[in-house]
Each structure stands twice: as structure tokens, then as C-alpha cells.
Amino acid sequence: MTVSTTTRHFLLASDFDQTLSFNDSGHVLAELLGISGYEAKVEGLARSSLVQQGGELAYLIRHDPEFRGVRRAHLAEAGRRVRLKGAIPALVQFLERGFDDARFSFYVISAAPRDVVEAALEGIVKPEHIIATDFDFEPGSGEVRAVRRVAAGYGKVAAIEELERTLGIPPDRVVYVGDGSSDVHVMLHVNNRDGLTIAVSENRQLARIAKRTVLSDSAFPVLIPVMEQVFHWKPAAIRALFEVNGFTLSDWERERTDRVTVSSPGGETGREAA
Numbered sequence: 001m002t003v004s005t006t007t008r009h010f011l012l013a014s015d016f017d018q019t020l021s022f023n024d025s026g027h028v029l030a031e032l033l034g035i036s037g038y039e040a041k042v043e044g045l046a047r048s049s050l051v052q053q054g055g056e057l058a059y060l061i062r063h064d065p066e067f068r069g070v071r072r073a074h075l076a077e078a079g080r081r082v083r084l085k086g087a088i089p090a091l092v093q094f095l096e097r098g099f100d101d102a103r104f105s106f107y108v109i110s111a112a113p114r115d116v117v118e119a120a121l122e123g124i125v126k127p128e129h130i131i132a133t134d135f136d137f138e139p140g141s142g143e144v145r146a147v148r149r150v151a152a153g154y155g156k157v158a159a160i161e162e163l164e165r166t167l168g169i170p171p172d173r174v175v176y177v178g179d180g181s182s183d184v185h186v187m188l189h190v191n192n193r194d195g196l197t198i199a200v201s202e203n204r205q206l207a208r209i210a211k212r213t214v215l216s217d218s219a220f221p222v223l224i225p226v227m228e229q230v231f232h233w234k235p236a237a238i239r240a241l242f243e244v245n246g247f248t249l250s251d252w253e254r255e256r257t258d259r260v261t262v263s264s265p266g267g268e269t270g271r272e273a274a
Helices: 025-033 038-048 056-063 072-081 088-097 114-120 154-167 181-192 204-209 220-230 235-244
Strands: 008-014 102-113 130-137 144-149 174-178 196-199 212-215 248-253 257-263
Touching (some): 008 154, 008 220, 025 038, 025 072, 025 102, 025 114, 038 056, 056 102, 056 130, 056 144, 072 114, 088 102, 088 220, 102 114, 102 154, 114 130, 154 174, 174 181, 174 220, 181 196, 196 204, 212 220, 220 235, 220 257, 235 248
Parallel strands (some): 008 102, 008 174, 102 130, 174 196, 196 212, 212 257
Antiparallel strands (some): 248 257
16 A cells, blocks of 8 residues: 555454453363353452462463463464454454555554464464563473563553554544453543544443443454544445445444444354454
């Protein structure tokens, strides 16, 4: 794409677990290792306030006896077992192409381990466009030696600010997409600086903060509030955008919460093959 001097540059940043995926990385890893009671462990950490929300898995990998056996290879295998939402490749390709006078940089910001996210999104999102929890590993065994960075809570705020500086994007051209309580701080931050926030779950706390909510088994519909609120597109133009990209908006309940069913030409509904 040829970029003119008047092209506006936007950042669209997305969480990973249960935003781009159906399941949670920690659950997948626990199942892989045969560890039971993962949810109870996370809830216990939340009650104790030992770690910020979203950073529970990193804490467990370093400190929980059952997770101490985690190796780098386990993280990559867990990533390959994650169930992705549909149409993520189509979303990324659309954002990379841009349109009219707009271009986008797409980044994933997640508290999940980097090796999990990279394996899950291999061939879809470039590794350098993934900001996630980074570990140091023992060279021989692949055992986790230390936690270098956890992209959770205020860590996500720092990641957004770093991307704004690096990419030269003003705060009011930032879009953040998330699903849970660990996204509250970053959504408040983006809202306070006139960006757009989109929730993709019915989490009540998040729904009160996010400017829009989109509920769909496909990733592509997050573009609906972007096109409506940022670029002021009409519903007919949005439907045409979906059709040009090979999808049909077969069911669209237009409210502050958009409930969207997307169909592909092959007849699949909701989740496209990623």
C-alpha cells in the first residue's frame, strides 16, 4: 500500500486469552500437564492480592510445585492446542492493507506466556507484534529460570504507551480489545485519552468501562465499532465490507452490545477456520 502524507496511523491492540481465543492458556497448559484445580489456584491468588490480575499463570509457573515442571516445549505445545476464534487471519490482513487514508498497526498484548501466544498465532501475527509474558529459560533443560516481564494490569498500560512512542501514534488513535478484569486498567487508560475500547465478553465490570461490546465467535466483527465510531461508516457500508472480505453478517443485533453472527461462503457460521 502506498502511504500518503495525509494517511492517519492507528494502533489496534488486542488481548489474547478469550479475546482471540475461546479458551484460557492456563487451562490448556494445566490440562496438558495433568494438573487439576487450576481455577481454584487462580482464585486463591486473586483473593490474596499476591499478583496483579492476569499475572497468575506466570506466578504459578515460578512458584507452584505442580507447575515447576513446565518447560519451554510445554508452552509451545499448549499454544498449538489453543482454540482460536474465527477469521483472525482476515482481520490481520485487512488491518495490514488499510483503506482510504487510514493504516493500522496490529499488536497482541497478553499476560499469557510469549511461547504460547507465538505458537497459537504462528503464521498469522508476526512475533515482533506480540507483547506477552517473557521468561528466561535454562539453556539445557528449558526450565523456567526467571520472569522478565508480565504484560498484565498496568503492564498493559506501559505496553500501550511504549507502542505510541515507538510508532508515533497519538492516544486518540488507539483501539484496545479485551475480555476480562485484567483489561480494566488499560481500558480506563485508553478511554481517558479519547481512544476506543471494545469488550468481547459479558464481563459486567468490563462492560461498564468499554465504550462498545462485541459478542461473536469471529474476530472480524471487532471492526464494527471501529468503522462506526472512528470512521462514521453506515451499516450498509459495514455489511459491504464484510462481503468484500468473504463474510456475511447473517445476524447483527445493533445495540451498545453488538451480537454478531458471521457466515462464510462455505456455510460455516460463527467460527471460521483460522
